[in-house]
Amino acid sequence: MSETDGKALASELAGRLEAALEAWREALGPAHVVLDPEALEAAETATFATTQRIPALLRPADTAQVQACLRIAQAHRVPVYPVSGGRNWGYGSRVPPGDGSVLLDLGRMDRILEHDEQLAYLTVEPGVTFRQAHAWLRERGSSTFITTIGGSPDASLVGNALERGDGRGPNPDIFQHVCALEVVLPTGERVETGHARFPGARAAPVFRWGLGPVLDGLFSQSSLGVVTRMTFWLSRKQPWFREFFCAVNDDAWLWDAVNRLQALALDGTLKGSLFFWNDLKAFSVAQQYPYASVGRTPLPDWAREQFREGFGRWAISGALSAPDADFGALLEKRLAGALEGAFRPVAFTPGPPDGESPFQ
Ligand SMILES: Cc1cc2nc3c(=O)[nH]c(=O)nc-3n(C[C@H](O)[C@H](O)[C@H](O)COP(=O)(O)OP(=O)(O)OC[C@H]3O[C@@H](n4cnc5c(N)ncnc54)[C@H](O)[C@@H]3O)c2cc1C
Incomplete structure (x- = not known):
């Protein structure tokens, strides 16, 4: 492209952006079309170096405003x-993959729309965070809980599910435990998935399939639409709950243990997430990088060996839950049998006194 053509294109893009900004101000109110350089710079910052520029930030309040935003963007x-939530730390934070994309920040859409204690589901807007959902359920003395993640509590349920996040608890594969999406397409049209598209369909929050092709997956890790509502299936708190941990030094022993644990997962002893961490992963969770004692990256072998001496080469952790202590004792015995001979024998920790373990 010649220099003259380049200038003409840049001026055309700037003109289109100006016209869109004017229409967005009209649709959202000027306060929610953000051009403040500091806010834009913060949004352009990830945990690694990036070069993408964000010309503006839009903050819609509801689905109708999201529709308006996308119609204007399209026009x-x-x-x-x-x-x-914009907390996609480690995977790009809020930085769009392409240069010049306007950021559609759904953080203002933070309403919990529906909760059913008996059927154990929670329907939310995209701005609802893990912290908010947890506090909301707790305030109401709910017997249910939402799967938690290792990332920020200020990450959103919807962003995490769409990224096919994984969590702790009985429903670790989060996108497997959602349904009834409301989505705004790039044209501004609104669609609902599963039974949710039928007015008054009471089964929509618990029956994912509806009729015909299943659409939910189209909107996960895609750019085919903006999700404005989603239903999450909750887990019931169990009266008996134990977290477990053991450390392994011998790789061959680890492989055998994996097979034994797989058998327990298939026969129902182990439900939900099970973690196998190597020493580096465990090290990064246990403490900050030891610059003071090590002074450089990568971690030198001697520091890694020192950590392994106390910790082991591998950690296995997870949780057991049961409707009563007798059943729980049986599960504990079966698990201890499968992990017999570990470098650091399996230890069971009861949940904290308020019954709210990190899993719950
Ligand atoms: C130390 C650490 C530990 C972590 N542990 C975990 C973990 O255990 N499990 C895990 O899953 N993740 C983990 N993460 C990764 C990250 O924190 C999570 O994936 C988090 O849920 C991102 O959520 P968010 O709401 O901030 O996403 P956002 O940044 O809002 O969005 C994530 C992605 O989804 C898209 N998206 C968001 N909302 C919509 C929407 N409404 N419609 C269409 N597309 C949308 C975005 O474009 C973006 O690509 C961890 C991160 C760190 C730093």
């Missing part, structure tokens, strides 16, 4: 990138 051919 003026300006790319937009949605974020719900």
Whole structure:
């Protein structure tokens, strides 16, 4: 492209953006079309170096405003990138994959729309965070809990599910435990998945399939629409709950243990997430990088060996839960049998006194 053509294109893009900004101000109110350089710079920052520039930040309040935002973007051919919690740390934070995308920040849409204690589900807007959902259920003395993740509590349920996040608890594969999505397509049209598309369909929050092709997966890790509502299936708190941990030094022993644990997962002894961490992963969770004692990266072998001496080469952790202590004791015995001979024998920790373990 010649220099003159380049200038003409840049001026055309700037003109389209200006027209879109004017229409967005009209649709959202000027306060929710953010051009403040500091706010934009923060949004352009990830945990690694990036070069993408964000020309503006849009903050819609509801689905109708999301529809308006996308219609305007489409009309003026300006790319937009949605974020719900914007805490996608390690994977790009809020930075769009392409340069010049306007950020559609759904954080203001933070309403919990529906909860059913008996059927154990929670329907939320995209801005609802793990912290908020946890506190909300707790305040109401709910017997249910939402799967938690290792990331920020201020990450959103919807952003995490769409990224096919994984968590702790009985429903670790989060996208497997959601349904009834409301989605705004790039044209501004609104669709609902599963039974949710039928007005008044009471089974929509618990029956994923509806009729015909299943659409949910189209909107996960894709740019085919902006999700504005989602239902999450909750887990019931169990009266008996134990977390367990053991450390392994011998790789061959680890392989055998994996097979024994797999058998327990298939026969129902172990439900939900099970973690196998190597020493480096455990090290990074247990403490900050030891710059003071080591002074450089990568971690030198002697420091790794020192950590292994106390910790082992591998850690296995997870949780057991049961409806009563007798049943729990049986599960504990079966698990201890499968992990017999570990470098650091399996230890069971009861949940904290308020019954709210990190899993619950
Ligand atoms: C130390 C650490 C530990 C972590 N542990 C875990 C873990 O255990 N499990 C785990 O899953 N993750 C983990 N993460 C990764 C990250 O924190 C999570 O994936 C987090 O849930 C991101 O959520 P968010 O709401 O901030 O996502 P966002 O940044 O809002 O969005 C994530 C992605 O989904 C898209 N998206 C968001 N909302 C919508 C929408 N409404 N419609 C369409 N597309 C949308 C975005 O464009 C983006 O690509 C960890 C991160 C760190 C730093």
